[in-house]
Amino acid sequence: MTDLLWQKAGVQTNAKIMQFLAGNDVLLDREIFLHDITASKAHVEGLARIGVISAQEMADLKRELDALAEDFRAGRFVLDERYEDGHSAIEARLTERLGDAGRRVHTGRSRNDQILVATRLWLKEKLALLEVHCRAIADVCLQRAAQPALPLPGYTHLQRAVVSSTAMWFAGFAEGFIDNAWRARQTSAWIDANPLGTAAGYGVNLPLDRTHTTQALGFGRMQVSPIYVQLSRGKFEMAVMEALGSAMLDARRLAWDLSLFTTAEFNFVSLPAQYTTGSSIMPNKRNPDVVELLRASYATVAAARCEIEQLLSLPSGYQRDLQFSKGSLFHGVTHGLSALELLPDLLARMQWNESAMRAAIEPAMYATDVAIEQAAAGVPFREAYRAAAQAAQEAGQGRTPESSLSARSSPGAGHDLQLDALRQRLESLSA
Template identity: 50%
Template sequence: MTSRLWDKGGAADAAMLRYTSRDDWRLDQRLLAYDLVATRAHVRGLRRIGVLTDDELFVMDGALDELVEKNGAGQLVLTEADEDGHTAIEAALVAKLGDVGKKVHTGRSRNDQVLVALRLYERDALSDLARLTTDAARALLSLARREERTPMPGYTHLQRAVPSSVGLWAASFAENLLDAVDLVRATAAIVDRSPLGAAAGYGVNLALDREGVARELGFSGVAWNPLGSQTSRGILEAQVLSAAWGALAVVRRLAWDLSLFTTSEFGFVRLPEAFTTGSSIMPQKRNPDVVELMRAACAVVQGALVEVQTMVALPSGYHRDLQLTKAPLLRGLDEALTTMRLVPRLVDGLDFDRERMLSAITPECFATDRAVELAASGVPFREAYRRVAAELETLERGDAAGSLAARVSPGAPGDLRLRELEARLAALT
């Protein structure tokens, strides 16, 4: 069994160990590559302040190279006996290097070791999420451009309201996703500060080269206050999950609309066949399972977010409660990334039934246009509103294309401002 880093002798209750370790060792398998990268930066920092000699750094670097290679090949597998990834790394270095390996933990704690591994992981995950969300926004803007003036009913309260367009509908999701990218990137900027060197939250009596280590790890700066670094755990994870939730909240609305629009009752759009499944008993069925699971994905992220938020009602300093924020973080980000990765392909394959959408734009949908026309001719709007309301039964069906073209308030169907949104998208890439 791997010696635990906190072991000072004496027997520990086996059930207690299982309870405290839980599945942390399995979760740390996901973070092991980041832990190894941070360990390398840490030992190089120790050499710069004279804690390690050149020879010790050389052999330590070589041993870490071997561990990185083994991990990349899937051969560095953690077990329950390791307790966590930090213990496994130190144990491997000690097994290979003896006393030199025992120096690796000088000036650091498992607390800042997990903090830096998490921030490195979160930085990569947020970068992926920003890219995938941008891809989804791009697909929706392309759809908006292709179907810029394709008429479809606009709804409020799920009741037909006014003539709208597929362009307006698609661009609404695109702009919301661009907002989500801004939030993801803002969160990434907060994550992008190195906590390594905070130790257990109170620093150490060594002049650690925290800035040099941060630069080597690619961080833009250092999270200076060690207690602040420690108490950021959980709060930062909640911010990361909140950014992911913001992106998936847009996808949830898209999925909801597609769930409705693909029903026989609406019949506005057909999903790509590759994105549907069949029934095990009803031969005729093609089910929109993908969009239904996309709709549910936001709830998975929200559940992870709430789980983390309720965990961090703690006083200052480290508390073992924080270990339990790791699983929801990984689970929530996995769900967000997996879902967002599918969105562009789904959007690219949508097939709209133009005749069905046009026929759903019934005469009452033109009531607002008529009221505005009367107001433009000099009738006070409230009087025009009442006059049109009294004449609804005799209101004739208007020209949907003309209605869209006439609606020229900036951003409306007649002036979608797609160039502005495309410029904003281009600035993100």
């Protein structure tokens, strides 16, 4: 490991203690290393604007930061155990290349605001990706909802309840993922605050140009209070995990439906072969493993959020406990996004089995239609309800799934899906 940024003369370090302190921090920092470099460039510009470094030093530092970024992308520079973390690696590289100019790069900043600004940029990037995935899922669902509707049993308590349709099923998840896309955007706006320039949480005795770094890094606003900057660490990450978790909850319920619908007992859905696997012992099996792991993926996101929350039993100011938030954050967000990325193609290519779905619609599933028709004709609803219940098996006489759905005229129901309104909401995200 290179010389520690905080090392002082006469203080000995212990290898085991240092390993515990560092853990896999430097490896995790690979995830945000390029964002750390970007923020370092903005910081260098800010130092030049207040005369702490010269214009030439700024140009040299920015050139070497660009070179470091390119070397990292190309694999010529590897962030590994030679360094305590990504921040020290940047300073070590700049010092090696530029001497005293490299040693000046840390003026006016702390590793606290370094990690915060790099993570904040990473979170904004991932929220944008979350919005993209949710919009793609919603778009596929709307396309399929616009196709001719096939009858599909509607369930409550996992019991056959009323006639539904494939169009209603797709429309439901379309609206869910439109909302998830909006939540991703709103969360991004909420966390879009620049923490750079607050140092260790109490500011510094320099007139740092925080307005410039805010604009240079593309933040919507400056996060003003240095103390709140530290208070927001973990809090903002949890907000991102909650936005992602909202989408993953819908993905889990969708995956649950497909898990049931693909069983031989239901036989409503066939999945593309690429989304199934075989058994290691049973030659007859094709297992919906992708769907099952999609269903399980919410647990990874929820566990990551829970771990971050449990770390936040802290007083104000920075505490080293927060180092442990990085691993759970990176793992949870990366896994959740990779799961969502699979859904658009899966939903576009899954196939409904119309004959099995029709066969599952039994006469009693029209009883609700009968009760409401009688109530509309003037019979008190509770009386109509009891009569329909007593004659539930005869309720389907002369009825078809299509007639039931076409009569369902309440907004959003089978006859009035309002797909145009949903499409408009989705497209407004592009405005």
